[in-house]
Amino acid sequence: xxxxxxxxxxxxxxxxxxxxxxxxxxxxxxxxxxxxxxxxxxxxxxxxxxxxxxxxxxxxxxxxxxxxxxxxxxxxxxxxxxxxxxxxxxxxxxxxxxxxxxxxxxxxxxxxxxxxxxxxxxxxxxxxxxxxxxxxxxxxxxxxxxxxxxxxxxxxxxxxxxxxxxxxxxxxxxxxxxxxxxxxxxxxxxxxxxxxxxxxxxxxxxxxxxxxxxxxxxxxxxxxxxxxxxxxxxxxxxxxxxxxxxxxxxxxxxxxxxxxxxxxxxxxxxxxxxxxxxxxxxxxxxxxxxxxxxxxxxxxxxxxxxxxxxxxxxxxxxxxxxxxxxxxxxxxxxxxxxxxxxxxxxxxxxxxxxxxxxxxxxxxxxxxxxxxxxxxxxxxxxxxxxxxxxxxxxxxxxxxxxxxxxxxxxxxxxxxxxxxxxxxxxxxxxxxxxxxxxxxxxxxxxxxxxxxxxxxxxxxxxxxxxxxxxxxxxxxxxxxxxxxxxxxxxxxxxxxxxxxxx
Numbered sequence: 001x002x003x004x005x006x007x008x009x010x011x012x013x014x015x016x017x018x019x020x021x022x023x024x025x026x027x028x029x030x031x032x033x034x035x036x037x038x039x040x041x042x043x044x045x046x047x048x049x050x051x052x053x054x055x056x057x058x059x060x061x062x063x064x065x066x067x068x069x070x071x072x073x074x075x076x077x078x079x080x081x082x083x084x085x086x087x088x089x090x091x092x093x094x095x096x097x098x099x100x101x102x103x104x105x106x107x108x109x110x111x112x113x114x115x116x117x118x119x120x121x122x123x124x125x126x127x128x129x130x131x132x133x134x135x136x137x138x139x140x141x142x143x144x145x146x147x148x149x150x151x152x153x154x155x156x157x158x159x160x161x162x163x164x165x166x167x168x169x170x171x172x173x174x175x176x177x178x179x180x181x182x183x184x185x186x187x188x189x190x191x192x193x194x195x196x197x198x199x200x201x202x203x204x205x206x207x208x209x210x211x212x213x214x215x216x217x218x219x220x221x222x223x224x225x226x227x228x229x230x231x232x233x234x235x236x237x238x239x240x241x242x243x244x245x246x247x248x249x250x251x252x253x254x255x256x257x258x259x260x261x262x263x264x265x266x267x268x269x270x271x272x273x274x275x276x277x278x279x280x281x282x283x284x285x286x287x288x289x290x291x292x293x294x295x296x297x298x299x300x301x302x303x304x305x306x307x308x309x310x311x312x313x314x315x316x317x318x319x320x321x322x323x324x325x326x327x328x329x330x331x332x333x334x335x336x337x338x339x340x341x342x343x344x345x346x347x348x349x350x351x352x353x354x355x356x357x358x359x360x361x362x363x364x365x366x367x368x369x370x371x372x373x374x375x376x377x378x379x380x381x382x383x384x385x386x387x388x389x390x391x392x393x394x395x396x397x398x399x400x401x402x403x404x405x406x407x408x409x410x411x412x413x414x415x416x417x418x419x420x421x422x423x424x425x426x427x428x429x430x431x432x433x434x435x436x437x438x439x440x441x442x443x444x445x446x447x448x449x450x451x452x453x454x455x456x457x458x459x460x461x462x463x464x465x466x467x468x469x470x471x472x473x474x475x476x477x478x479x480x481x482x483x484x485x486x487x488x489x490x491x492x493x494x495x496x497x498x499x500x501x502x
Contacts, residue, residue, distance in 0.1 A: 007045070008314035011036050015305065015355070025351050026294075029301035037308040046311045057303045061296065065256055066178065069168050071292040072259025076266040078284035080118055081128060083270035085237065089114060090132045092230035098214030101204035104137050105150045105211060109196045112154025113189070114234070116161035117241045122386055126155030126397040134402060141212040144406050145414030146203070152387060152394040152411075153196060153418035159349070159383040161189045163244050163262070166349055166382060168255060169295075170375040173357045178255040179248045180440055184376045187435040188425060192380075195421050236272065240265040295350055302354035309359075318359045319366060329367045333374075333430050336360055337381050341423075344385030348393075352382060373436045377429045380422070387419045
């Protein structure tokens with residue numbers, strides 16, 4: 001374990017201790033990095049010139065065009081959170097599915113998926129659906145555990161469904177295209193929604209009393225007006241989804257440009273709902289500023305830490321420690337996912353992405369693991385960080401808006417089955433990588449055995465044709481290609497005269 005020195009593991013332990021103490025993550029990482037950087041200079045591990053790369057790295061962070069997509073997507077989600085779109089979708093979907101057992105739960109899952117595809121933020125989905133759906137579900141016979149669990153889980157689907165902020169950050173850390181990460185996440189997103197809905201279907205068969213349909217006087221009759229209301233809420237959402245994701249998949253816009261288009265679309269939707277006001281814009285800009293500054297500060301601190309960690313051969317220590325795990329690539333993936341699942345009890349997904357992923361990506365690449373598959377798998381795992389007690393942010397959001405009659409223990413216990421379903425998806429993605437790679441664009445398949453390289457001859461016979469290579473001859477020393485070389489007689493020395501010495 002200490003083949004590469006004691007300092008890399010000491011840095012890792014120091015980082016954990018700072019975080020357990022409660023010091024801000026960004027400053028903890030920077031402090032640990034600079035402290036061990038001074039130790040590295042004093043002990044001769046590297047010269048002080050090594051640390052001169054820090055200003056260049058900081059400039060690279062603030063000038064990274066890809067990270068500019070984060071404030072755009074955050075601003076888009078903040079506007080949509082307040083524009084009334086979720087209310088219309090939930091009301092229409094609830095009445096449409098309310099006539100069947102578990103209908104409200106189906107509506108919450110589907111609306112959570114749609115909101116995830118147009119907002120990309122967990123807080124917006126969980127809070128909006130909790131405020132609207134939770135009182136109705138409790139009023140008409142849903143158990144508090146099931147109601148809070150389905151709302152929290154449907155909000156966390158946002159982390160997997162493009163345009164997820166987690167996928168943008170992972171693409172940057174893995175050095176991969178955001179468009180490829182989005183394409184790779186399509187399969188797991190569909191599977192996650194399907195797993196949730198199958199669970200509700202099983203409950204409606206086994207325990208129909210726990211997921212009762214809405215009374216007819218509440219849901220009303222199925223009319224064309226109801227269908228039109230649902231479609232009028234869905235169609236603008238589908239247009240916005242195409243505006244954001246379709247332009248990326250078709251190669252018409254970069255993620256940053258697509259995020260800017262999404263902001264314009266979100267403002268148009270807010271104007272359609274007559275809620276595009278200056279106070280709404282101020283709140284959205286304030287929320288975007290807080291999240292963006294937090295991300296940039298954590299990234300600067302993690303860059304300081306990772307630079308010194310690599311200078312201390314920390315990456316070689318990690319690779320040496322993890323490459324010997326039994327089971328090959330599958331064993332490595334199982335270990336990594338257990339490790340990240342435990343870290344998610346204490347760290348936010350941004351912190352995990354900036355601290356842990358740069359350490360694990362070289363090992364995954366050395367084992368021949370596709371980094372798009374690896375990144376989507378980590379993203380699927382990190383959605384559990386919002387769900388499992390005691391630090392799941394989705395549970396905190398739900399607790400803040402739930403009625404006092406809903407116990408905190410019910411919120412925590414209600415989340416456990418959904419965490420299990422998220423872990424089922426992790427196992428599926430590990431053992432079925434085609435769930436990710438199937439959606440990626442594949443180039444034309446070429447059989448290397450059929451490739452034949454023919455080198456055309458230059459013409460002429462200045463140096464003749466090398467044996468075994470018909471039709472190939474080197475160009476003449478003079479003359480034009482294809483023409484016989486001119487006969488040049490060598491100069492004959494005049495022996496009757498004494499040599500001239502220059």
